[in-house]
Amino acid sequence: MATLALAAKYSAFGAVAMGNTLGMMLANVPAVLLGNGIIQAVSLKRVRSLAAALFALLGLATLFNAGGLTGFL
Structure with a gap:
């Protein structure tokens, strides 16, 4: 574009x-x-595990931030 x-x-x-x-x-x-x-x-299993953990952490941060709790990350 x-x-x-x-x-x-x-x-x-x-x-x-x-x-x-x-x-x-x-x-x-x-x-x-x-x-x-x-x-x-690096093993692909380790990369996938790290990516999943990071995704979950960012999801929780977003969830808590949507609830009005700031400063989680």
């Missing part, structure tokens, strides 16, 4: 598309490589 909006504003769709693609590659390639290295070093 951002690419389309920029292309509509600057009327240089090719340049905007190339810049967008290059920017996405510069941002995503290191993240994928880092993620691949981490997943080889």
